[in-house]
Amino acid sequence: QVQLVESGGGSVQAGGSLRLSCVASGYTYSFYYMGWFRQAPGKGREGVASIYTRSGGGLIRYADSVKGRFAVSHDNAKNTLYLQMNVLKPEDTAIYYCAASRAAVGWSSLLRDDPYNYWGQGTQVTVSS
Numbered sequence: 001q002v003q004l005v006e007s008g009g010g011s012v013q014a015g016g017s018l019r020l021s022c023v024a025s026g027y028t029y030s031f032y033y034m035g036w037f038r039q040a041p042g043k044g045r046e047g048v049a050s051i052y053t054r055s056g057g058g059l060i061r062y063a064d065s066v067k068g069r070f071a072v073s074h075d076n077a078k079n080t081l082y083l084q085m086n087v088l089k090p091e092d093t094a095i096y097y098c099a100a101s102r103a104a105v106g107w108s109s110l111l112r113d114d115p116y117n118y119w120g121q122g123t124q125v126t127v128s129s
Contacts, residue, residue: 002026002118004098009123016088016127022081022098022120033101034074034081037113038094038125047111048096049083061110066092088127095122 035050
């Protein structure tokens with residue numbers, strides 16, 4: 001049984017920062033990739049960042065909308081995924097979800113939600129102007 005639990009959301013003013021965490025438990029060594037997705041009110045779910053989590057690591061992909069502002073990282077020893085969010089904008093307001101994939105996902109699919117098998121419950125991020 002895999003469980004993903006996010007934390008770190010909250011309310012912040014534009015230009016501020018937040019750090020999200022996602023602790024994974026269970027059959028975590030089956031993961032190839034972990035990612036962050038978000039869903040704003042009235043919109044579909046959007047891929048934000050994805051990272052290869054097996055030993056050796058290295059492959060990371062970001063959505064264009066967050067490049068240069070967000071940074072994803074993974075601590076294998078703690079089974080924890082992070083998303084450092086800087087220079088936040090009101091349009092970053094959304095529920096942020098952590099996800100994990102058991103598949104060796106191709107580059108073009110890293111920010112699509114269908115390759116991801118496990119999802120957290122989400123954490124709210126609100127950015128005010």
